[in-house]
Amino acid sequence: MxxxxxxxxxxxxxxxxxxxxxxxxxxxxxxAIVKKYAVKARCVNPAIIPEGISPHSMRHSKAMMLQDTGINLVYIRDFLGHSSVTTTEIYARIGTRQKLEAIEKTALSPEPGSLPIWQRNRGLLEMLENPRDVVFNYYL
Structure with missing residues (x-):
């Protein structure tokens, strides 16, 4: 510098x-720069960079990480340069950790020594980990 x-x-x-x-x-x-270096990184390790990476997807990921750590949407809005929190809400979808916490708070206590019903539901766990891959509704 x-x-x-x-x-x-x-x-x-x-x-x-x-x-x-x-x-x-x-x-x-x-x-173009992001694409160029994503291609180079995939040559070294194909699993390191997801397909379809873009500046927008990195921006979206950053917004989700900030929200997942508990940062207020108003601060995320300012960081992203949005004029309205409504726009920011599009980026700040609920993260897996928050989904799990919400389910734990609403699930009935299991019998001692057993897993809560939601932890035994493989489809639900798969959906929480890969929400874009699985589309369905679950009822506990």
Whole structure:
């Protein structure tokens, strides 16, 4: 940063990463960079980077991680630059940990030494871990 003069006061008026002409990167440029390095990472280890990764999916994941750690949606809204919390709610779907906690709070106490009924339900556990892969309703 020092070598490129990025520590000067006026540098906050210029992008940290530019497109070669000194202008900010476009959405398409950022998507192309992510795609390029995702392909390279998959060559090393195919399981490391999911298919369909994009700047938007990384943004969505970050919002979900923030929400999963208990960060208030108002702060997540500000982090994402949304003008309304309603927009942020789209990103902040309930995470697996929160689903499990909600089920534990509502489930009846099991008999001593046995698992709660929801933990014995393999389909429910699979749905909680992979909500996009399984579509159905469960009744406890």
């Amino acid at each position: 020092e070598e490129n003069g990025l520590l000067n006061d006026w540098t906050n008026e210029h992008p940290l990463f530019d497109n070669g002409q000194g202008d900010k990167l476009s959405r398409k440029s950022i998507a």
